[in-house]
Amino acid sequence: MTDRLQKSLAPTRMELRDDSEQHRGHGGYRGEGGESHFFLRMESAAFAGLSRVARQRLVYKALGDLMHHQVHALAMETRAPGE
Numbered sequence: 458m459t460d461r462l463q464k465s466l467a468p469t470r471m472e473l474r475d476d477s478e479q480h481r482g483h484g485g486y487r488g489e490g491g492e493s494h495f496f497l498r499m500e501s502a503a504f505a506g507l508s509r510v511a512r513q514r515l516v517y518k519a520l521g522d523l524m525h526h527q528v529h530a531l532a533m534e535t536r537a538p539g540e
Contacts, residue, residue: 458473458495458520458523458528459471459473461519461520461521461523462497462499462516462519462520464519465503465515465518465519466499466501466503466504466515466516466519467501467502467503468499468500468501469500469501469502469538470498470499470500471497471498471499471500472496472497472498472499473495473496473497474495474496474497475494475495476494476495476496476532477493477494477495493527493528493529493530494529494530494531495528495530495531495532496531496532496533497516497531497532497533497534497535498533498534499516499533499534499535499536500535500536500537500538500540501535501537501538502537502538503515504535504536504537505537505538506537507537509535512533512535513533513535516531516533516535
C-alpha cells in the first residue's frame with residue numbers, strides 16, 4: 458500500500474497504520490495476518506484545491522484492486538501542504 462501511495466501521490470508526509478487487531482470479531486476482520494482495517498494520514502500537493510471526497514477518491518484510485526480484495530476499511534485524514 459505504501460509503495461502505491463508514494464508512487465501515485467508523492468506524499469510529503471504519510472502515516473499508514475494497520476488497525477486490524479482493534480476490529481477482531483467485526484465484519485471484514487481476517488484473523489490470519491490482519492491487514493483489513495487501516496488508518497491513513499497523508500499530506501500531498503496532489504490534494505491542493507480538492508474536496509475531502511475528491512482526495513479520498515485519489516487515494517482509492519492509487520490503491521486500486523487492494524480496495525476490493527485486501528482492504529475492508531480505510532479511515533483517512535488528507536491534507537495539502539500548508540493546511
